[in-house]
Amino acid sequence: MVRFLYILCFSLFSFTGAIAQSQFMLHSKKTNEKIKFKLINNLIVFPVEVNGVELSFLLDTGVSKPIIFNILNVSDSLKIKNTETIFLRGLGEGASIEALKSKNNVLKIGDAIKIDQDLYAIYDKALDFTPKLGVPIHGIIGFDILKDFIVEINYSKQFLKLHKPYTFIYKECKTCEIFNLEFHNNKPYMYGMLHNNGKNTPVKLLIDTGGSDALWLFEDEEKGITPGEYYFDDFLGHGLNGSVYGKRSKVDAFSLKHFNLKHVNVAYPNAESIVFNNMMQDRNGSISGNILRRFNLIIDYGRAKITLKRNSNFKKRFSYNKSGIIVEYSGYRFVKTESKDVEIKGKGFDNSVAPSYVASNNFEISLKPAYAIVELREGSPAEEAGLQKGDIILNINGKSTHNFSLQQITQFFHGETGKTIKLAVDRKGVKRTFSFRLANPFNKKT
Structure with missing residues (x-):
């Protein structure tokens, strides 16, 4: 299990409103585009060109709009313009951070291009995620690319494939499982099942490719979602508004329909760190990279479903940092x-x-x-x-x-x-x- 976690979600737009905006487009003759990525601490890092400048982004299903970080050295080249100042909230106990909302930017991912993309530029030096991952990280993107394509995420071979929705044909797959998605503020949710201490508990989870842990759960004694006495206090990761601390534990098993994972790591963030991110009363937590990387995914926002197929990472043991x-x-x-x-x-x-x-x-x-x-x-x-x-x-x-x-x-x-x-x-x-x-x-x- 990897120690770094980045959940940078914030809620600004509705799903239907975003659909009406312009889209990422592929050349008319192409039906899909394949993009190689690096898997760093369970996070997907891939190239995105912003206003003609190639940068490294994280694919994060937990964000509504692209965010640019660590841009002090390239801000002139990016030609950030048409800006207004706003304040963003995410995980962590710190104050809201200042950002510039910029309109009419050109984003290019492989041969997929969008010519009037809104993005949020953050100049705060403290929000430099490069040291946390050891590779350059300039930004994050999620909903804007996922809403316009059917997106394959092949964790085992480390590539994304963006498909035009009207040309994509689902292949018969007897070993796959298909899940319905629910959306809240442009973020996808799915259901899983916790198995712990002889009790089975259904949970509604944010699908979060921007998190490197396995499961994050919000403590709920009424539903029996607690670490009990079997936990240790720890640093959980970095959020948009500072460091996040909480408890780490395990559950006996976690299942997604017939897929069953044993002795799964769980993090329980302190309530103060998630007060602005737990606005859905029926949300129980997040499913993140250390589980997602055990599958190859097909994400289809248009049909509101996600397809999972286990890959070569499926049986790898969940482990903790034993040094501290x-x-x-x-x-x-x-x-x-x-x-x-x-x-x-x-x-x-x-x-x-x-x-x-x-x-x-x-x-x-x-x-x-x-x-x-x-x-x-x-x-x-x-x-x-x-x-x-x-x-x-x-x-x-x-x-x-x-x-x-x-x-x-x-x-x-x-x-x-x-x-x-x-x-x-x-x-x-x-x-x-x-x-x-x-x-x-x-x-x-x-």
Whole structure:
């Protein structure tokens, strides 16, 4: 299970009103467009061209309109214009954030193009999602692309396929399950079933491709949706309005019709973090990337249905970070690397072979990515070993971190219980080493 979660939903438009607006269009002779994506921490990252500038976006079914982040360095090229100031609310306990609503933008996704797209530009430096994922993230998009196409999401082969709705033909699939969708503020909802402590509980869930957890549930004692005594307190992720904290637990199983997943991770966000996002009385939570990636999807907003087919990820175990460390990309640092010894040969003045010698102590200095500890779970193995927020991790078990992606570094902390982790860190210019063993955060078998 991946630790970063981004739910940035806000509600501004009705479904019927958006349909009347102009649409993404494909060239007349094309019936579909295929776009490759990267799956980073269960999130879909793909290229979107905005006003002629290629950027990296997240596909997020939890947003109504595109949002642009981290644009200070490209704002002139984007030519953001026709703006008005508004304030947005999302997850987190912070205040509303200021954004510029911009009209008449040109968006291009592969060969799909829209020439008068509204978007929201946020210039707040604190809302830079690049460090959280370790790859450039400039924005998010959801409803505007999903309403205009039948969209295949192939998590196993990592591609999107945008189909013209009137040309798409459903193939017979005996191993698929089809679910009806409900919409609220342009966001899709589906039903699933929790199985826990001998009780079966139906739940209505937001489909959230912009979240990297498995399930988020809102505590409801009357319906029996609680972590009980089997949980630990933790950082859950970043929302539009700040960090989100809550409880982490598991349920015995979670099913989507005949698809049954066992020992599924569940996060229960603190009530303060979701007060502006839990406006539907019958909504019980969200189903997110760590479940969705176990299927290949066909999303059909026009017919209000979604088709699920299990893929090669289906049987992968759900796991938790057993170190207590949350790491983010933290810019670059200078790294000194030794180069190979060089043997130098020469000739004497009489053309005879002169003695050779070896030039040693050669080295190179280069800029390499730095990774910092930004969250540390209280009482975790890493905290008890003496690690602190702000420590720059230099190597893990003798391997330099600059040779790894952020996602690979995170996976070190999801290893088997009892595995020893040795970290060398830079703490305010002083190199220090620490050692601890990965521990089950529940202190019992799951």
